[in-house]
Amino acid sequence: MLICTGQDATEQTKMTAPQEPRFLVLFDFDETMINTNSDEAVLCAMPDQELPDWLKNSFREGHYNEYMQKVLAYMREQNVSEESIRSAIVAFQPTPGLLNLLQYLQSHQQDFELVVVSDANMYFIEKWLERAGVRHLFRKIFTNPASFDETGRLALLPFHAHSCSRCPDNMCKQAIxxxxxxxxxxxxGGVAFQRVFYVGDGANDICPSLALGPRDSAFPRRDFPMHRLLLGMQQSQAVTVKANIVPWTSGEDIMDCLKNITNKR
Incomplete structure (x- = not known):
């Protein structure tokens, strides 16, 4: 009988320990995973599907979370039920090729760790991922807390406080x-990811992209604000973008790029 002691036992533990994923992939949610803005699309659950002007005009730049708190409170005043909101959420369509991309990532879970970073809210994201059958793929969801309170209102809170001048007051994705x-x-155990991939579409996806290194990749949705802003930064050279920039139209575009990287040991 073989008995492992001392260094031999340590080496055996290393050999049998599960392999940590080599790569980290972060996804935005609105108009990245789903093909719409969830905060706007959920208004279809309202009887008239329209907000009053006084509520629209209450929006202040950089304070979107505060504005959405008012919108959700108004929806409760209009007797919009949790069931109606949930039905609207699960009907959101994924972006083209997104589910194919997630299927590929699921088949390579030993290589990829997946995370959501979104300025939407936890209720919307959790319900949609569960309905799509992909919630288990994501190790972590960073988003604004939201849950239904005793009055039937979807109560929304800011994610955190920060000092970044680029980002809305409730969330800095680079800090996350x-x-x-x-x-x-x-x-x-001190082992960093070999590469980091950030998939997004909006202006608030610029800040985390600037934290990426030369081995990492930013995937901006083609012709969306993130893409246009990154192109402008490259052309003006006002801000150094170290990461590779890979525009995408469908999930298959991202998948093809990740396949090439995965195959390079």
């Missing part, structure tokens, strides 16, 4: 990304 990378590296 940096903190996650540090915590995961510690949990992984």
């Amino acid at each position: 990304l940096r903190e996650y990378l540090m915590s995961r590296q510690k949990e992984r």
Whole structure:
């Protein structure tokens, strides 16, 4: 009988320990995973599907979370039920090729760790991912807390406070990304991800993209704000973008790029 002791036992533990994913993929939600803006699309659950002008005019730049708190409170005043809101959410269509991309990532879970970073809210994202059958693929969801209270209102809160001048007052995605990378590296025994991939579409996806290194990739949805802003930065050279920029139209575009990288050991 073979008995492992000392260094031999340590080596055996290393050999049998599960392999940590080599790559991290972060997804925005609105107009990245789903082919719409969830905050706007959920209004179809209202009887007249329209907000009054006084509510629309209450929006302040950089305070979108505060505005959505008012919108959700108004929806409750209009007697929009949780069931109606949930029905609207699960009807959101995925972006073209998104489910094919997730199927590929599921078949390569040993290589990819998946995370959602979104300025939507937890209720919308959880319900949609569950309906799509892909919630189990995501290790973490970073988004604004939201749950139904005793009055039947979907109560929304800001994600965190921060000091970044580029981002809305309730969320800096770069701060989230940096903190996650540090915590995961510690949990992984000091081993960092080999590459980081960020998939997005909006202006608030620029800030985390600027934290990526030369081995990483930013995937902006083609002809959406993130894409246009990154192109402008490259042309003006006002801000250095270290990451590779890979515009995408469908999930298959992202999948093809990831396949090439995965195959390179």
